[in-house]
Amino acid sequence: MFDTTLGVFISIGFLLLLDKLFDTCGFHSLKSGNYFKVVEKDPLSSVSQTKDVSINYFAWFLQLFFWILIVVVTKVILGFIQQYFASALIFVMNIVFSAINLFPTLKLLIVLVIAPTLGNAFQFWMSDNFLKKRDFTKDDSAMLEGAFFDNQGGDLDHKNSTSNQSTRKGSVELGKISKPSVDN
Numbered sequence: 001m002f003d004t005t006l007g008v009f010i011s012i013g014f015l016l017l018l019d020k021l022f023d024t025c026g027f028h029s030l031k032s033g034n035y036f037k038v039v040e041k042d043p044l045s046s047v048s049q050t051k052d053v054s055i056n057y058f059a060w061f062l063q064l065f066f067w068i069l070i071v072v073v074t075k076v077i078l079g080f081i082q083q084y085f086a087s088a089l090i091f092v093m094n095i096v097f098s099a100i101n102l103f104p105t106l107k108l109l110i111v112l113v114i115a116p117t118l119g120n121a122f123q124f125w126m127s128d129n130f131l132k133k134r135d136f137t138k139d140d141s142a143m144l145e146g147a148f149f150d151n152q153g154g155d156l157d158h159k160n161s162t163s164n165q166s167t168r169k170g171s172v173e174l175g176k177i178s179k180p181s182v183d184n
Helices: 006-025 057-084 086-100 104-131 138-150 154-167
Strands: 036-040 051-055
Touching: 006 057, 006 104, 057 086, 086 104
Parallel strands: none
Antiparallel strands: 036 051
């Protein structure tokens, strides 16, 4: 339970420091979640776009390596903390579980099922939120939007073009925002 609470915050702290270091040094492809690259398409292709977005597996692998390194360092730090504060942690846990000492089955259920489930869910949720890319430039957003939405084809492409062009005709005039109107 210790690594799914305090360990999450230590890992995120290391991740943010590493992202700041990579940003300062100009290694933007090593920042967490930034593992896509622009690939030139075949100029003879009938598709109007000449660029495509793909995964940069080398950047992804390096980011994975640094994340595993962060997790290992965090586990070592937590091991030292648990070793150093063992008597205090045991004292606190005895106080916390003193109310349910008469119910050993409930204690086992809490310790073996409920606490790990909630702790791991919290850890996965927090880690996912910090590992994914958070800072998109306008070029990144346009490139990814074009690669993942315009190239879908079929109903999605038709639905997006229809809803963006004909059904929503909101406009901004002289600082006033008009409400979108829906054409039937």
